[in-house]
Amino acid sequence: MFDIAILGFGTVGSGVMEVIEKNSDMISQSAAQEIRVKYIVDVRDFTGNPYESLIVKDFSVVENDPDVKVVVETIGGAGVAYDFTRRSLLKGKSVVTSNKELVATHGYELTQIAREKGVNYLFEASVGGGIPIIRPITQCLAANKINEIYGILNGTTNYILTEMVKNGVAFANALREAQEKGYAEQNPDADIKGHDVCRKICILSALCFGRHVYPQHVETEGIEAVTLDDISYAGRIGYRVKLLGRAIHMEGDKIAVYVAPHLVREDNLIASVEGVMNGIIVRGNAIGDVMFYGAGAGKLPTASAVVADIIDAAKHVNARKWLSWQDGGPELIYDVGLLESAWYVRASDAPEKIRRVFGDVTVIDGLKDGETAFTTPVMSKNKADSLLKELSVLSVFRIID
Template identity: 50%
Template sequence: MKIGIMGFGVVGGGVGELIATNAESIKRRSGEEITVGKILDLRDFPDSQYKCFTKDFQDILNDPEIGVVAEVMGGTKPAYEFTKQLLEAGKSVVTSNKELVAKHGTELLKIAKDNNVNYLFEASVGGGIPIIRPLYTSLAANELTDIYGILNGTTNYILTQMIKEGETFENALKGAQENGYAEKDPTADIEGHDTCRKTAILASLAFGKFVDSDEIPCEGITKVTLEDVEYAAKFGAVIKLLGITSRAENGVYAMVCPAILDSSHPLAGIDDVFNGIMVRGEGLGDVMFYGRGAGALPTASAVLSDIIDTVKHKDKHIRLGWSEGQEGYLLDAKTLPSRFYVRLSKTEAAPETFAKKGYDVITLDGEKYKDEFAVVTPEMTGYEFDKLVSVDGELGGYNVLGKIRLVAE
């Protein structure tokens, strides 16, 4: 079986490397020898071990020997058009392209089904962590109720630097860029967009209907301060950026936001660039997946696992259980109850008055903290909380310096 690779960047190069070095175990697992037939990239790679480069997509599309194509070019243009044409031509496509899957997954899966081929995307969430396939295989017998986790290594690295090293957000981001953990333009990571796409993919797959990432409320970590981290620590907690989705009777909830997690929570100890994904099902209880969520070889190994799976399922469409979306299926996350952390400047407000009202009060020692404190509200909906911190609300009279949702176990 020959495969095509579209995009010979970090992940594409990793796929090529793994196919070359793991040939024997791949054959043992798939039952066939897998070789690289053609590689599409506009750049030249004179030093590569591969000599089958092309700059013309048609060369892959029209090569009858190529049965599976790894789309690892990223973005939606031209990946969307290419993928569509390949599937329509009866070739399976496997991808690490979370943007494309989150946006056009429903349509591409339908085209794959209609042409009796496969569109698989294990590498789109969690790098080398096997999370996508378990959702449609091992965990398929469960009525899953919740999936939430740390889905982005860059932001987790930044938060870990703030928590463990006392770095400011700005310095931690700079360090992440210097270490190659963050891109020059880190927007997609730090604003939560990457986590949001992954959350949409997990929700669509786990609960069966497409969830549009554009409709998921999404907040990144740019407003998280070192002060917030220290209040959280005093409260016995850490701040993590979470993608959260849960099933309800009439639809699903989903959101992306920084969250305060008790230190004893299994996700609280997941540091640096690692990812951790918690899956909860009726009967199943909690299952957690943990590992390096990015990187060339982990991601490439996930792509390759999909290639092997398509080779094993020649002429057979693998049912993922991801069907079309539905108006009103994504429910309003602001109706969910939660406790909230709020950092307040100490104007007239006395911490004691809050303690009396059932708030937890957190104070920190030192000159820096003499004019402020933090509270943790009782449980309330997002709407109730908005009202609380609005101009005429209970906290509206004070200067709100920061606010973060608490996520309980």
């Protein structure tokens, strides 16, 4: 019998309970012992809930019960979740979480405490929902130097962009639709402004490159500026518009890391990742490109990753897992302004003027009156920005093949 406690009985927390019950036979077999939820910590009232008897409002009950070997933190945020996680680790309990904000903000400190205490801090569910990504990077690709990682890390924005591309729905309407279907929060800022992707690319950067990347150092742009016109122009030259989180290992061990909408060429598999699905490409120096694809959010997919971590923690209760990295700071971050690529631009200028400014551009046919969309040769963001000052720019996005 292996006792655990779930902190926070919302969507993910109750999904964890559901998966544990539903697949209990095989979970016990994988963990080589029965996993029992001894407590659920939640301050809300659960009168009549089938798990009412497990609910405790006071975290210190869990903290002080030596039977509880693993604490499952599905509270979210970096407030009380941070406090409870620290206290659990300090008491020698392993912690499993889906909380990307907490890992992105305090992951270095928390993995250090786990290391000192000889316990595990596991967070497979924090990136890509149920998609196996953290363990594959740290174990299966352990023989590779990773050069780059990028992908679609947020289902809400990918749903909105897919609706815009496939059904010609404008941004505001697609967002409303996503909210109605429960894919977007009533306050959708964390998704559409790119903050959610930012946290995830921070976590992936730490795992791939060994240093903590803090969210406040990552240039982050959401999808609010993407219009149906941009999507249509992109389609004409064989590209789709996707919000990507991206991190590249640069010379001098710096990391170029940012979040922004991109034009992605249609034959890049990432361009075919649609709706609420996520897809992540990892480029290693031996393996080349690999992609991981699946549901990046949702109750049971996320719970599935949490429970896999619980099983892992149960099997390694006396062994530390190798999830840790060094601290980082602004000196680690490569100036994204120097990062080169081709650019897509839409401007209310005539092609002649654009050619005078940029020289060799490719103009996309089928324009609105008074508007020109074009793609530039490869150049840094700083160079593109300085040239674009001479034009009346409506949109500008990086191109990735």
